[in-house]
Amino acid sequence: MSHALGSALAHVASTATPYTELSAPFLTLVPGDGASVATLGSFTGNESVSLTDQVAAEIDMVQFDLSEGPCWDALTHRDTILEGDFHDRPSHRWPVFEDAMRERGVGALFAAPATFGPFALGVVDVYAAGRMAVNEDQRADIASLAQAVGRRLLQRTLEHNEQGELPRLRRTLHQAAGIILAQVSVAPSDAFLLLQGHAFVRRQPVVELAEHLLAGHAQLNSRGELTETR
Numbered sequence: 511m512s513h514a515l516g517s518a519l520a521h522v523a524s525t526a527t528p529y530t531e532l533s534a535p536f537l538t539l540v541p542g543d544g545a546s547v548a549t550l551g552s553f554t555g556n557e558s559v560s561l562t563d564q565v566a567a568e569i570d571m572v573q574f575d576l577s578e579g580p581c582w583d584a585l586t587h588r589d590t591i592l593e594g595d596f597h598d599r600p601s602h603r604w605p606v607f608e609d610a611m612r613e614r615g616v617g618a619l620f621a622a623p624a625t626f627g628p629f630a631l632g633v634v635d636v637y638a639a640g641r642m643a644v645n646e647d648q649r650a651d652i653a654s655l656a657q658a659v660g661r662r663l664l665q666r667t668l669e670h671n672e673q674g675e676l677p678r679l680r681r682t683l684h685q686a687a688g689i690i691l692a693q694v695s696v697a698p699s700d701a702f703l704l705l706q707g708h709a710f711v712r713r714q715p716v717v718e719l720a721e722h723l724l725a726g727h728a729q730l731n732s733r734g735e736l737t738e739t740r
Contacts, residue, residue: 523658532662540636541642542638543637545636547560547663548633550631576607590620595642620644
C-alpha cells in the first residue's frame with residue numbers, strides 16, 4: 511500500500527473526519543482538479559455529501575437531473591469508469607451529459623462506486639479540466655478508498671434514520687452480530703453495520719431482524735446478502 515493511499519484511508523475511515531471532507535483525499539491519488547462524494551439511487555436518495563468546489567457540485571447536479579452519466583453506470587456495474595477526454599475522444603455513451611460537461615469546461619471524469627457489502631450507497635467523481643489518464647494501480651487505489659467511503663455513507667444513512675432499539679437490546683444485537691461474523695468475513699464493527707443496513711432496506715426494526723437471525727429464519731451469504739430460510 512502506498513503512503514498516499516494509507517493516509518487517504520486513515521482520513522476517510524476516521525469518524526473525526528466530517529462527511530463534508532470525504533472527497534478531497536481522492537485528489538491525492540489521481541491527477542484531478544476537483545472531486546465529489548454523493549449518495550445516489552433509491553437506497554439513500556440523490557445528494558451531494560462532499561464537494562471540493564462549485565464545478566464538482568454542478569457535475570453532481572447534472573447527473574442527478576439527467577439520471578445518466580458515469581456515476582450512474584459506475585454504481586450500476588459496481589466498477590470504476592473513466593471518461594478520459596470529453597472534447598476530442600468522447601465515448602458518446604451519455605450525449606446530453608457530455609455536452610453539459612463541455613459547456614462547463616470539464617475535460618474528463620473518473621467515477622468509482624461507493625459500496626458496502628451488498629449495499630450500493632453512492633459514487634465518487636473526480637474531474638479534470640483537461641484530459642485524464644488513470645493507470646491500473648490508481649484505479650485500484652481509488653476503488654479501495656471509495657469502498658471506505660461507502661462504509662461512512664452507510665453510517666451516515668443510519669444516523670439520519672435514528673435506529674432507536676440499539677441501546678435497549680444489546681445482547682440480542684451482539685448475538686446476531688456473532689452469527690453474521692460466522693457467515694461473512696467482516697470486522698465485528700462491520701457486522702453491526704450489515705445488520706443495520708439490512709434492517710433499513712427492509713424497513714424492519716434492527717432487533718426484529720436480529721431475532722430472525724438468531725431463530726434461523728434468515729441468514730447472510732459470503733457476500734453479505736440476506737436470504738430468508740423459512
